[in-house]
Amino acid sequence: MKFDLNQYLSLISFLIIPLVIFWNPSWLSLMGHQAYWPIFWLLPWALIHGPFKSMLLGFLLGFILDSFNADMYTQIPGLMICGFWFGKIESSNKFNNNPIHFGLTAGIGSLICGVIYFCQIVLKLFLGNSPLWVFSYGIQNIFSQVFLTSLLAPVFCKWLYLFFIKEYKLKM
Secondary structure, eight states: OOOOGGGGHHHHHHHHHHHHHHHOOGGGEETTEEOOHHHHHHHHHHHHHOHHHHHHHHHHHHHHHHHHOOSSOOSHHHHHHHHHHHHHHHHTTOOOOSHHHHHHHHHHHHHHHHHHHHHHHHHHHHHSOOOTHHHHHHHHHHHHHHHHHHHHHHHHHHHHHHHHHHHHHHHO
C-alpha cells in the first residue's frame, strides 16, 4: 500500500499551527508581536470547503489553541466568525485568488479575531480595577498582528491554497 503525503497535507499543516505559534520566529515578528497564524490556515481551507465546515474547523482550531493557553479568554468566537465569513466570500464568487485579496481578507480576519479577544480582556479589566496602559498595549498588539498578517498572507495563504485545492481534487 502506497502512502501518499498529499492526502494528509491539510491535517499535517493543521497540527503545525500550534507549533508555529509557540515557536514565534523572531524573523517573522514586528516589535515582538507575531502574525495571527490560524488565519493563514483557515482562509485557504474555508475558500475550498465552504462556510459551515469552516465554522466547525474554526471552533476546533480555537479549542486546540485555547487548551494550550492558561488564561480565561478564548479565540473560538473570532475563528468561528472568520471561518464562516471566509467560506461565504468564496460561495458568493467575490473572491479572486490573487495576493491582494488574500492579504486584505486575512488582515480583516485578523482584525476581527483580535478585537473579539481584546473585548474579552477589556470586559474583564473593567470588572476589576486595572491600569489604562494595558489598553494601549492591546491596541498596538492588534494593529501589529493585522499588519503582519496582511503582509505575510499572500505568501502563506496562496501556497496553502494551491496545496489544499490539489488535495481536494485528489479526493474528488
